[in-house]
Amino acid sequence: QVQLVESGGGLVQPGGSLRLSCVASGFTFSDYALNWYRQAPGKEDELVANITRAGDNWMYAISVHGRFTVSRDNVKNTAYLQMRNLKPEDTAIYYCDVPRIVRGHGTQVTVSS
Numbered sequence: 001q002v003q004l005v006e007s008g009g010g011l012v013q014p015g016g017s018l019r020l021s022c023v024a025s026g027f028t029f030s031d032y033a034l035n036w037y038r039q040a041p042g043k044e045d046e047l048v049a050n051i052t053r054a055g056d057n058w059m060y061a062i063s064v065h066g067r068f069t070v071s072r073d074n075v076k077n078t079a080y081l082q083m084r085n086l087k088p089e090d091t092a093i094y095y096c097d098v099p100r101i102v103r104g105h106g107t108q109v110t111v112s113s
Helices: none
Strands: 003-007 010-012 018-025 034-039 046-051 058-060 068-073 078-083 092-098 107-111
Touching: 003 092, 018 034, 018 092, 018 107, 034 078, 046 068, 046 078, 058 068, 078 092
Parallel strands: 010 107
Antiparallel strands: 003 018, 018 078, 034 046, 034 092, 046 058, 068 078, 092 107
16 A cells, blocks of 8 residues: 655644654655645645655755755655754644655644743
8 A cells, every 4th residue: 555654743842843754655665756745724735845766855945944854764665854943833734745646644743832
């Protein structure tokens, strides 16, 4: 079964950190680039970060640049999103996504004091 499963979300105070994981199965993970999206309440999807299939190039939304780091381990079929200096406006459901293949069900991140 082709799937992506996210984990690592939770409640964190402003300024805190979280690391999200995305585990892939059912397809050759290393053949595909991967995106991290987020959707905040009442807002459209926002592309947060992208990483190439080899993990040697990446891009970030301006809103997270300098605070978030995307990475992947193709041996473990896992991608990561390290989030630092979190802000209340980072509150959203975070999804990993392989374009035209599969999107995960998401993990909730809430930044609040």
